[in-house]
Structure formats: structure tokens, C-alpha cells
Amino acid sequence: MEGSSFDEVWRGVFTVQPEPPQWLVIAAGVAALAVVLARGPWKLARNVVTIAHEGGHAVVALLSGRQLTGIRLHSDTSGVTVSRGKPTGIGMTLTVAAGYVTPSLVGLFGLLLLLNDRITALLWVTILLLATMLLLIRNVYGVVSVVGTGAVVFLVSWFTPAEVQAAFAYGFTWFLLLAGVRPVAELQSQRRSQPSPQSDADQLHRLTGLPGTVWVMLFGLVNLAALALGVWLLLF
Template identity: 50%
Template sequence: MGSRFHPGARSMSTSDMPTQEQLVLWGPAAAAFLLVAIGVLWRLSRNVVTIAHEGGHALVAVLTGRRLSGIKLHSDTSGLTVSRGRPTGPGMVFTAMAGYVAPSLLGLGFALLVVGDQVRLMLWLSIALLAAVLVMTRNVFGVISVIATGAILVWVSFYASDPVRDACAFGFCWFLLFGGVRPVWELQVKRWRRQARGSDADILARLTPVPALAWVLLFLVVSVGSLVLGGGLLLGR
């Protein structure tokens, strides 16, 4: 059967997509990549990833029955989560393992919400998680960091226009996905230089028969896998 040509119709290609839709699709990804890839921007934005990292430790500590004492976030973008309980065993292992995978898994989960047209839910959930971290934060810089991040998300959720809200939601997902990969690489660089003897990977090596390098590789597989899966979802959207 031959095809028919309609003078007023034409096929839709990528180049025919509305400009606004292209910006929402690719702009946030590019912006998030630059925030993570450029050193000076990364030093400013990395605190958000640290919040997710320490929040991961805290959440798993609570879920495994440990008593959470507090969270500290420092101006050098490092952080510390203190919990009480058995110094060994599965609870301690899962708590130590949660930090480096938390930003990536959070980004993947948020990407699922965004592609499911649940942008507001994603933003509200982010605000709720930040509020939970804020309650357990025990230093001034940490409180300021969490409040500043939460204030931006509150503004986006309640006051931004729909296109801006969508773009910010996409960008936040991309930032967590990209931002989950770089700290793993930085961790291994510090380990090569013998500057991270107390890292999560080294703690896990002491708690288990698995060497620290294997834990770093596990962190890398989770972070890169989340980036591939989450990125595919966002670009497919």
C-alpha cells in the first residue's frame, strides 16, 4: 500500500522539537555536569552531595536499629554521622556502606518520580528528607547548608513557574546522578595517596573480609549504574 502525502503535515524529528522542550531535556543535564566537572563549581555545590551522603548513613543507621547521635557537615565539604550500637555486625556494615551510594540511589529514585510526572512529590520528598537531616545536624555550618538547600527547593516547589520547576527537578536529578560518581573517584585518589585511612571503604574492610578496593569498586558500580539508568529515564522522558 502506498503512503499518502498531506501538504500540511510533516514528520517530527529531534530538530523539530519545541525549543522549550529541548532546553528542559538537555539544559539541566548540561548544567549539572558542569557543576560536578568544574572544580570551583564542584567545591560550592558538593555540600548537597555531602548532605545526601550523611543522610544515607543516618537513615540506614536508624533502619538497622542503631541510635543516631547526630550529623555534622563541614565547610571543606566533608561530613560525619555518629550512631551508637554494636561496633561490628550487619547494622554497622550497612550503615558504613550507605554513604557513597546514597546520592546516586536518591537521584535514580527521583528520576523515576520525575518521569512519572510526580515532580512536586519529588520536591516535597526532598524537603522532608532535608528537614529530617536538619533535626539531627549538630553544627552551625551544617544547619546553614541544610536550610539554604531546603529554601531553594521550597521556592522551586511553591513559587516557580511550571517550566522552571520541571527544569530544576530534572537538574536536581542529574546533579545527584553525576554527583554520586565523582566522590567515589576522589575517594580512591585519596586512598592512593594514603590520605583516607579512615574512609568508609577502609572501615568496611576492617568490618568484613572484603578489601577496601572491592568496596570502592562496588560504590563505583552503583553510582555509574544509577547514572546510566537514571540518565536513560530522564532523556527518554
């Protein structure tokens, strides 16, 4: 889109792009799986998962009527979303429960756009969501993380040909679907080795009475179901 006018950019966002070949979709999935499984790339890419995780807390907090104070993202890929409101009840429960399932659900949303050949729309929706989230970030690393992620998506959408945009969009969607599963396993591992009353699962235990392990299992089931649906829609 380099050198395009605003009207041309706006039309381009809502233009239907050609469906990419199946080999590209598969290759993008393999590349995303490699990022999730490899220790080095995962450590960097997990920041994207944290952005989605905390964004999920923030969106549900607002929808449930809570007052959102801010979001912090940390260099160890942890994060915290602070909101004000009733400390118990359905609103608080849904807010806490949203984090671990959001990356997978966002991946499914992206998949719906891709199945309708809205590749550019997916990239620009991502940019707009990141820009909105940036207004809520309250620490320097969080700003760097969100701006860096948005800059990568923008550069791909603005300066690369349609084939590269398609590969990136499918890879990004595959990554969210696949990456939603690993943090849930990491959560349970951390709960066994270094128990923390502040983990989402343990907060939900206090809010609902259901054991934290049950919540971990629910997170895992939702994310595995999203992944299975994604695989079926993309490959069959």
C-alpha cells in the same frame, strides 16, 4: 504557589504536572554535568552530595536498629554521622556502606517521581527530608548547609512558574545521578595520596576483610549503573 491556601498547596503537591519538552531535560543534564566537572561550582554543590551521603548513613543506621546520635557537616564538604550500637556485624557494615551510593539512589528515586510527572512532589519531598535531617544536625555549618539547601528548593517550588520548577527538578535529579560518581573517584585518589583509616572504604575493610579498593569499586559500579539507568530512562 504564592498566596495559595494550605489545601491548595496540598493538592498542588500531588498534582500531575505536564511533561517538559525533551530539550529542557537535555539542557538540565548538560547544566548538571557542567556543575559536576567545573571546580568552583562543584566545591559549592558538593555540599548537597555530603547531605545525601550522611543522610544515607543515618537512614540505614536507624533501619538496622542503631541509635543515631547526630550528624555533622563541615565546610570542606566532609561529614560524619555518629550512631551507637554493635561495632561490628551486618548493621554496622550496611550503615558504613550506604554513604557513597545514597546520592545516586536518591537520584533514581527522584527520577521515578519525574517520570510520573510529579515535579512538585519531588520538590516537597526534598524539603521534608531536609527538615527531618535538620533535627539531627549537631554543628552550625551543618545547619546553614541544610537550611540553605532547603530554602533554595522551597523558593523554587513556591515562587517560580511550572517551567522553572521542571528545569530545577530535572537539573537536581541529573546532578545527583552524575555527582554520585565523582566522590568515589576522589575517595580512591585520597586513599592513594593521603591514606586514612577512617575512610568508609577502609572502615569496611576492617569490618568485612574485603580490601578497601574492592569497596571503592563496588561504590563506583553501583553509581555508574544508576547513572546509566537514569540516562536510559530520561533520554530513550
